[in-house]
Amino acid sequence: MAEPDLPQEFRQRIMELEGIDIVLVLQKELFKADVSKDQTRFSISKNQVKNMFLITDQEMRIHKHDAKKWMTIEVLLIEPDLQESRLNLKIWDMKKVSGSSNSPYVLVGGWYPIAKRNDLKVNDLVQLWAF
Numbered sequence: 164m165a166e167p168d169l170p171q172e173f174r175q176r177i178m179e180l181e182g183i184d185i186v187l188v189l190q191k192e193l194f195k196a197d198v199s200k201d202q203t204r205f206s207i208s209k210n211q212v213k214n215m216f217l218i219t220d221q222e223m224r225i226h227k228h229d230a231k232k233w234m235t236i237e238v239l240l241i242e243p244d245l246q247e248s249r250l251n252l253k254i255w256d257m258k259k260v261s262g263s264s265n266s267p268y269v270l271v272g273g274w275y276p277i278a279k280r281n282d283l284k285v286n287d288l289v290q291l292w293a294f
Contacts, residue, residue: 166213169292176241182294186214190290198283203275204255207268207291216293225254225268240270243281248273 166187169177177185189211196202217225217236225236235251242248251272257265283289 167290169290172245173241173292176245177292177294180239180294185292185294186216188216188291188293189213190288193283193285193287193289195285198275198278198285200275200279203271205270205274205278205291206255207270208265209267212268214293225252235271238270240277242277243283246280248277250274250277 189207191211197205225234235253238250238252240248240250250270252268252270254266255269
């Protein structure tokens with residue numbers, strides 16, 4: 164399957180922000196947890212990431228933690244309606260009943276209001292790009 168194109172209005176806004184190296188991070192259908200008021204996060208499964216999107220120092224920082232708390236990186240999100248919001252990107256340890264764990268990246272710190280404002284629903288197809 165061919166990689167989708169970034170819509171021109173987003174490419175233009177990224178250029179205005181002096182963004183470079185635009186890459187598709189992932190394209191996925193939203194899950195219930197992605198749009199739930201109780202969950203308040205957008206999950207980015209590491210095995211669904213299409214292109215590396217963190218530079219070396221960001222990668223090192225996000226993988227640091229102290230006393231069970233992972234470090235965060237503030238990121239700029241350009242929403243579907245082209246509004247801009249600042250969120251935090253971090254690693255989220257998800258313990259499974261089996262005892263194993265999964266540690267996806269997540270966007271937190273204001274995700275639910277963005278999902279609600281943009282009328283995002285379960286099974287909507289979304290793309291996440293980095294620059």
